[in-house]
Amino acid sequence: MNPRILAATVGRVLRQLRHDRRTVALLVVVPALLLTLLYYMYGDQPATGGQPALFDRVALIMLGVFPFVIMFLVTSIAMLRERTSGTLERLLTTPLGRLDLLFGYGIAFGLAAAVQATVASAVAYWLFDLSTAGSPALVIAIAVLDALLGVALGLLCSAFARTEFQAVQFMPVVVIPQLLLCGLFVARDEMAGWLEAVSNVLPLSYAVSALTEVGAYPEPTATLWRDLTVVAGAVVAALVLAAATLRRRSG
Template structure:
């Protein structure tokens, strides 16, 4: 990997994003808007919002960055940009690292804005600090980026990229403990949720909500999410094709 080429790729991605106002709005403005709707739906019930709103601060970045990244990478292939780039000295790892850096910065901006809105406007209260919430939200967003890069290799059109959401995202949402405690799930479903990284991201946020200081469970959850993220990046580099047939 060449750090200079990776940073150059990140700079190019950020320039493209700066000219795509709709995508920037999707990344930055949609999470606060969804938090507003959630707060209104709960009719200002602080106890429930402290539980559900906290989890959504990690879930929204994961979903949005998966969607944006998978479509963006597919567009690079179908437009021929990826094929031209890979004829230069740039390596696949440099390309994916650049995407990770660019979307990671956007994810950090997204997380800071969403967390600020949740704490200052909607009075979200957690035992742990807001800094941990921001960090986990960014890690979740990077996980969405990694999964989006990996999934884009198996899509031929943007519509197909969107179709991967029910396959990759929805099962994780349903089994992560958002709708039912995992210890009350059927044994096979609980085992399935153990294999999903979003389960650990949700548990990490729950740990921040319940404990003032980092716990061993929190560190374990972060290590699992980070490990899956690295594996997805490696798999994405191995399956990255120059162009869509």
């Protein structure tokens, strides 16, 4: 990768985002609205058996899940538009490399994710009194990493879609199974053996585990660092694979 070209790519993507008000609203406003909905669903549920309040448990996990889902959707469609409009084909005739392009997207949307995670966390902690044993700053960092995971998988899946509708169709294949098996609905160690084995290779499982660790312990644990390493590795691997499979056009 060329640092100058990478920086130029990041700037171009950020300028595109700035002028797309609907996408900005989706990235920043929608997670806060969904957290508001969760608060009115679970805010009155008391803590039982020494466990955190239900809202605290659900909202903490959703602070990581919402960025993952939203960024997957936004980036898969954004990259597909680059191909269908012919922009990608023109860009790749310049010194711009595929890794410059993909990592530029990752960094740009990572910066957007930092804003998204900060706003959503501010709403959760200071408006709805979310309580966690660990630091809110660590929750924000994990949320940004989860968003980057969504970006990387979205860019990878966009290489196999020819239309925006096909890009959206990857959500039931890539996103929903991870949501079902990440431990959000059933603890992973309580699943059938083969389901737990599948869960163990899905990166979102480790993202949820990391957030759970922050919710339970005031200081970072060895399990937390392991989980973050796995998620970060999945992000890099997905971006490299996306660069290897990137096509200039959708036709």
